[in-house]
Amino acid sequence: MIGLLCFVLAVLASPFKSKLRLEAENAALRHQVIVLRRKLRGRVRLTNHDRWFFVQLYRWFPSILTVITIVQLETLVRWHRAGFRCYWRRESRRRGGRPQIEADLRALIRQINMENLLWGAPRIHGELIKLGFSVAQSTVARYMVKRRGPPSQGWKTFLRNHAPDIAAMDLFVVPTIGFELLYGFVIVRIDRRDLVWINVTANPTAEWIARQITEAFPWDGAPGYMIRDRDRIYGAVVTRRLRAMGIRDKPIAPASPWQNGFAERLIGSIRRECLDHAIICGEAHLRRVLKSYADYYNRFRTHRSLKKDAPVSRSVQHTGVIRSRAILGGLHHHYGRI
Incomplete structure (x- = not known):
């Protein structure tokens, strides 16, 4: 910057054009010396003020290119073009x-757009107005997520809307101390993961399973669908009982136990947390x-799928002394305030 000031003073003091060109070349040479004196090691480090100084001299006197040695000529021209773009970008900005x-x-x-796939800009705009935001509907449409195809709900939403009307049942085997086999039967509702029915028998039959279904659900509280595997134990007696109770029978595909994942997961929890x-x-x-x-399981055990709540919802306790109660001989404990 000192060199530029000296150059400006020389321009004002000189009435001849040839002297102006000479003073410009001298100012360029003096500034290069100043830059080289700042060099410690490695390549020369130029500041934005240095670049601006050389670009201004180049704009006023293009002949100084012959005396510039610390930078390449192409670099100086590139700086000038970059400054030209920045200038017009600033002048063209929206005011x-x-x-x-x-x-x-x-x-x-x-x-809001991602959580409500069926909503358009007018509906989202209305919600924002009720939330106290003053924004135009066209602005809402501009910032909505762009999607291809018609809006549709996801499988998670679909299953969540039908979960209260779906139940699943399954059998599992338990060996005894005398190496005999007993059969446990469970029915679980998908919505709250609650264990609706559990019973044991040594000789499972279709008639016994049909009786368990009748005892598990009252006639006015039966689910709309029942998921089961294709075990031959579920004979015609079971299907007729389901039909008589207004329950649609939904057997899974052959060799596909993951399609009855809720019942399989429940049986796994029973084994890991109790029978093992x-x-x-x-x-x-x-x-x-x-x-x-x-x-x-129904009253105290928390579930991640229920946001750490139990199938029979537990209230949050804030006051009282914490006490524990042993369950299954101390295998598990329930903690509560009294």
């Missing part, structure tokens, strides 16, 4: 019009253990 909305409001528009830690003496013993676990 009026509608101001841009805040980033938080843009994120809220996209969130006990030796069953007989049918009465197994029935007592499973009834105790079913009560713990």
Whole structure:
């Protein structure tokens, strides 16, 4: 900058054009010396002031290219073109019009749009008005997520809307201390993951399963659909009982246990959290253990799929002394305030 000031003073003091060109070349040479004196090691480091100085001299006196040595000629021309673009970009920027909305409001528009795939710009605009935002509907349409094809709900939404009307049932085997086999039967509702029915038998038959379904659901509280596997134990008696109760039978595909994943997951929890830690003496013993676990499962055990709530919703306790109660002989504990 000192060199540029000296050059300006020389220009004002000199009345001849040839002297102006000479002073410009001298100013360029002096500034190069100043830049080289700042060099410590490696390549020469130029500041934005240095670049601006050389570009201005080049604009006024293109002949100084012959005396520039610390940078290449192409570099100086490139600086000049970059400055030209920045200048006209600044001059062409929008000075009026509608101001841009805040980033938080843009994120809220996209969130509402993604969470409600059936909503258009007018509906989202109405919600924003009720939330206290003053924004145009055209602005809402501009910041909505662009999607191809007609709007449609996802499988998660579809299953969640039908979950209260779906139940699943399955059988599992439990060995006893005498190496006999007992059969447990469970029915679970998909909506709250609640264990509707659990029972034990040594000789499962279609008639026994049909009776369990009748005892599990009252006539006015039966689900609309029942998921089951294709075990031959579910004979014509079971299908007729389901039809008589207004329940649609939905067997899974052959060799596809993941299609009955809720019942399979429940049976896995029963094994890992209860049966794997006990030796069953007989049918009465197994029935007592499973009834105790079913009560713990429905009333106290939290589930990640239920946002850490139990199938029978537990209230949040804030006051009182915390006490624990042993369940299944201390295998699990329930904690509450009294």
